[in-house]
Amino acid sequence: MNPTLIKPKVAAFEVTGRCVLHCRHCRAAAVEHGTDPLDTTACKAILRKVADYTRCLLIFTGGEPMMREDIFDLVAYSRSLGQRPVMATCGAGLDRQTMLELKKRGLLSFSFSLDGADSLAHDSFRQHERAFALVMQAVQAANDAGIRFQINTTLTRLNVDSLESIAALAVSLGATCWNPFVLVPVGRGDAIRQLLLEPQEYERVLERLADLKATLPIEMRLTCGPQFARVARQRHLPKAEKVGGCLAATEFVFISRKGDVQTCGFLELSAGNLVKENYTFGHIWERSPLLCGLRDLSRYEGACGRCEYVKLCRGCRARALSASGSVYGEDPICLRAQQKKEGR
Ligand code: SF4
Numbered sequence: 001m002n003p004t005l006i007k008p009k010v011a012a013f014e015v016t017g018r019c020v021l022h023c024r025h026c027r028a029a030a031v032e033h034g035t036d037p038l039d040t041t042a043c044k045a046i047l048r049k050v051a052d053y054t055r056c057l058l059i060f061t062g063g064e065p066m067m068r069e070d071i072f073d074l075v076a077y078s079r080s081l082g083q084r085p086v087m088a089t090c091g092a093g094l095d096r097q098t099m100l101e102l103k104k105r106g107l108l109s110f111s112f113s114l115d116g117a118d119s120l121a122h123d124s125f126r127q128h129e130r131a132f133a134l135v136m137q138a139v140q141a142a143n144d145a146g147i148r149f150q151i152n153t154t155l156t157r158l159n160v161d162s163l164e165s166i167a168a169l170a171v172s173l174g175a176t177c178w179n180p181f182v183l184v185p186v187g188r189g190d191a192i193r194q195l196l197l198e199p200q201e202y203e204r205v206l207e208r209l210a211d212l213k214a215t216l217p218i219e220m221r222l223t224c225g226p227q228f229a230r231v232a233r234q235r236h237l238p239k240a241e242k243v244g245g246c247l248a249a250t251e252f253v254f255i256s257r258k259g260d261v262q263t264c265g266f267l268e269l270s271a272g273n274l275v276k277e278n279y280t281f282g283h284i285w286e287r288s289p290l291l292c293g294l295r296d297l298s299r300y301e302g303a304c305g306r307c308e309y310v311k312l313c314r315g316c317r318a319r320a321l322s323a324s325g326s327v328y329g330e331d332p333i334c335l336r337a338q339q340k341k342e343g344r
């Protein structure tokens with residue numbers, strides 16, 4: 001193995017494309033009915049091959065992972081392999097008893113999504129009249145069952161004025177971490193790309209997030225906002241050196257519901273299919289032209305290719321692809337990219 005190559009520290013496994021909600025931004029474009037392409041045996045083979053290669057945090061995601069009948073079995077199997085299983089869920093179908101059973105099988109924590117500080121904001125974004133109530137029930141159940149959870153929030157122009165309120169809500173609910181995600185307009189999210197923040201607006205949001213990170217009593221992580229790595233250093237935030245840019249193809253891997261190895265769930269390019277390629281996870285991770293290319297920063301183009309922060313930040317490859325048609329292009333929401341284009 002190339003000595004500079006890192007094995008993934010976090011793997012997300014999209015075990016289903018089914019979900020009871022119909023969220024506006026859903027990259028998986030999840031629907032309620034359908035058949036999961038991977039059966040239990042195939043899922044276990046994938047879990048085993050990933051564990052053979054790297055012991056990591058394993059995120060069960062979807063769609064809604066609780067829609068799989070074998071989810072308890074998969075969680076237990078993942079834990080038995082030495083992985084650290086966690087689950088990203090909308091909260092549907094999760095009562096205290098279910099959570100205790102998942103905990104018994106080895107699940108370590110949940111992430112619940114809250115995209116607004118109240119039911120009006122959250123339910124309209126999630127396109128379900130009880131979405132907020134479902135999360136509140138799941139939070140209560142997690143607290144009762146003694147399982148840790150974090151709150152995820154998709155940042156868009158709709159909720160950008162409420163960031164501080166949503167963060168405060170996450171704290172009051174007992175979350176261990178508040179984890180905003182910057183919108184990536186793929187899947188159903190393609191239809192709401194007008195909700196992407198403009199570069200100036202986004203830069204102000206990064207400043208506010210830096211203030212929150214410095215003052216919140218719980219952890220705050222920003223996902224898919226790689227420019228925060230720059231802002232954290234410019235603002236001299238505590239532990240700024242631990243705030244990284246995009247981790248796709250370096251520390252993070254995504255495995256789709258069909259078994260495709262991807263950089264992340266938002267970049268819908270396959271580095272190789274585990275089922276068709278005999279579950280050779282390590283081979284795909286180390287040799288795939290896509291993953292090797294994305295690790296080679298000299299290939300980056302446009303403003304990102306000329307940027308002094310590229311090693312730290314890397315820009316969002318999925319937004320670059322979506323905006324310019326090139327996975328090596330520039331991240332359209334970045335202020336520094338805009339300045340570079342203006343020759344500054
Ligand atoms: S490519 Fe973009 S969406 Fe994917 S992990 Fe990186 S920042 Fe996030």
Ligand code: SF4
Nearest residue numbers: 304307310313315334
């Ligand atoms: S131009 Fe690209 S590499 Fe530079 S800060 Fe912006 S997104 Fe990051």
